Amino acid sequence: MWKEEVRASGICEVPEGTTGDAIVAALAAGGVDCLFFTSGSEICFYQEAIAKAKACNRPAPRLIVMTHEHVGLNAALGYSAVTGKPSATAVHVDAGTLHHGAAIHTAMHAGLPIVMTAGHPPTSATGSSSGARNTGAHLWLQETFDQHSVVRQYVKWDHRLTAHDDPGLQVSRAIQVAASEPCGPVYLTIPPEVSMSPRRAHAFPTLSRLGKSVPPAPDPAGVRELIQRLLAARNPKLIVAGSGRNPDTVPELVELCQLLGLPVVHGATLSYLSFPMAHPLMQLDRDLSDADVVVALETDVPWMPGPSAPPDDAWVAVLGLDPIKGKIPTYEFRADLRLACDPLRAIRALREEADRAMRPSDHGKAAKRAEAAGRASQAQRAALQAQVPAIVSGAMIDPLQVGQALAKVLDERAIVLDDTLAHNRIPHFLQNEAPGSYFHTPGTSGGWAPGAAFGASLGAPDRDIVAVTGDGFYIFGTPAPALWAGVHYKAPFLTVVYQNRSWATGTVRLASMYPNGYAQRADFEGGYFDPPMDFALEAESAGAYGESVRDPVELEPALRRGLRQVRAGRPAVVSIWLPRHMHDD
Known part of the structure; x- marks a missing residue:
């Protein structure tokens, strides 16, 4: 009362x-x-x-x-x-x-x-x-x-x-x-x-x-120009990253993109599920070099400068709550149109204008573009699966095998908190469709996953909460207090740890900055922490379930065992032994 x-x-x-x-x-x-x-x-x-x-x-x-x-x-x-x-x-x-x-x-x-x-x-x-x-x-x-x-x-x-x-x-x-x-x-x-x-x-x-402030609707003239550009485009692309923070945007964005036959890619940064991951319009390949119209919706960093960036003659629109990204001191990404607007109101305004402006020929063109995007998406997913090594007992586990196994064991109840780097390609394997079912660390600080997973479990106690992280970031996240809290408050979550005993920054990135340099010839001192901690034992010390996996044959069964523990009310850690960066062991 x-x-x-x-x-x-x-x-x-x-x-x-x-x-x-x-x-x-x-x-x-x-x-x-x-x-x-x-x-x-x-x-x-x-x-x-x-x-x-x-x-x-x-x-x-x-x-x-x-x-x-x-x-x-x-x-x-x-x-x-x-x-x-x-x-x-x-x-x-x-x-x-x-x-x-x-x-x-x-x-x-x-x-x-x-x-x-x-x-x-x-x-x-x-x-x-x-x-x-x-x-x-x-x-x-x-x-x-x-x-x-x-x-x-x-x-x-x-x-x-x-x-x-x-x-x-x-x-x-x-x-x-x-x-x-x-x-x-x-x-x-x-x-x-x-x-x-x-x-x-x-x-x-x-x-x-x-009272809270009401975020603005987009400028009507800008909306009209944007729809006309999309209807006339040869190869338009939509970039998404953060609009899914409002779950209501996801189904309405799907309808808009299906209407326009608009292919979707993730931005260089990603934080919320903004478009269903397995949808035919969702492209795994983020190449924008052949796009003639690019729309970035609520995206901090839309693309990486370089050969995959939009060409100089592409028309670019940026829509979002802060389209100039005023919190970032140096920001050189260009745009022909910037609309300060609430993402949901923008999607609805674009849909209304598209319904008004589209002619039968536009619908036909959009349908053909959607079919082509679906074929491209299917080919990209097939190529990804082809890169995954076959499961062979006694072999080293490949990171791509982990992504593939996660996609197999997780169902529609799962909420994934992804604290991995892009080369692990977790979003490309996952099939998450429901709004609010996938989150990526929104900043650049590792260590978000253990605490965030505990908080997510408190907020969604009827869901499978699954955190995925590398071992370097996992250590940054001070996981023992998160596991203790999960046990104490009966807020379980599964943490999947990529245990490669390495920091990509101190190995892969270093090698790209100083090819065959002194540090590389000295075996990347400062890039490895080997031998590692026993994360399974640490989990058990906090009252959680812990398991270490070294054989690819045991990968999927171990993940299922961890999920069973979570569904029984106990946090779980599955630590997966992988090759070190820049090494085969």
Whole structure:
């Protein structure tokens, strides 16, 4: 009843209590279901306020204990990705914020509503209040000149809560900014003098009262020009990457592309399933060199410069919430038309204009183009399968065999979180069609998968959650805290680890930058970590299931065993021994 009343009025009334009580009430009123919490003395108000809210039968976020902040922020990202809801983190002053680590970078690029909160060290004199510098010498060491500078270039908004602030309003404001398109992280710090301070009964506006911004529809003249260009095109291509963050875009984009006979390719970056992976219009080959019209929809990096880029005389349109990519300092990708717009509204506007403008001859041309695209897609998939070595007992497992096996064992219930590099070609093997069934790490920081998979399992408990990652990124992801959380909260997920004991950056990439250089002749020192950790044993130490696979014959059975464990409620890790980069062993 409380939620319905608050939603209807947009006003949340909080009884007499503390600022901490108001913060928790505002998170709940703003739609935050989960607070991913890593302990700190100045944020223990969350524990008290949430326990108090439960005892008093008042709404509060679920407090999710995270034993590492990096995993906690990635878990928030995974939860918000599968639910579409805002989530929040709570960490210990600057140290906990720094422990979020590169997940802060990932959050900036994910386009998800994340409220990062942290304690701020007290500055009140010892004995002046219950939240002052009373508990130890460390309180002096925690204060920095600008704690917010750690995250400021990665967030949309930041604020330090003060005694004269309305705490409910400030939390609602944080959620409003995070949840308005383009969505992104915000940062709120809370000193203990403030969180523990008493407050009278009061009311504050919630997110629904403040209101989220409505993303724009595309310019009608631009839509008309774009459709005319597509209808006249000889070989148009659509580039997708992030529009599937809104699941509603996927079926409507399929209808539009089928109507226009428009082939689809993934951009150089990829984050959300934006088009069914096995659809005949989806091309595995991203070559744009013969395209005469190129449309990039909600794509950060549409293509790699070079021989596969569009020709100079191709007409290029870019559509999305931020078509100039203002968060990227150097950005040279050209366009003849840039439309700032919501992807779903753009798809609908293009469909409406196509229905109006298409003549019978246009429909015939589109049908022929769709048939040709289907044949090309089929040939590309056949060529990929032909590259997969035959399964031979005792041979080394090939990375392509892993992708092929995953496609065989996963069904429509699976949600895949892909933290691998492009050469593993996971999206090319998968058959995922459902919106929200595939996510790729949205940034460039490895280590997203373990925490994100745990968060996804919390958000979609009836689905098979499968994380796929290389061993280097897996180590970056501090997996033990994620596995512990999965066991503790009965939020299971399967992690498939490509164990090649190598970093591609320090081997393959190095060799391309310094061909036959000194480092290559010295066997890539700095590129290998061999012998590796025993990831299966590590998983078992956390209470999860662990298995190591070295024989290709055991690859598919091992993946099925891991899935059975997950469906029985237990996290699982299947570590697959592969050749090292630039080596055959």
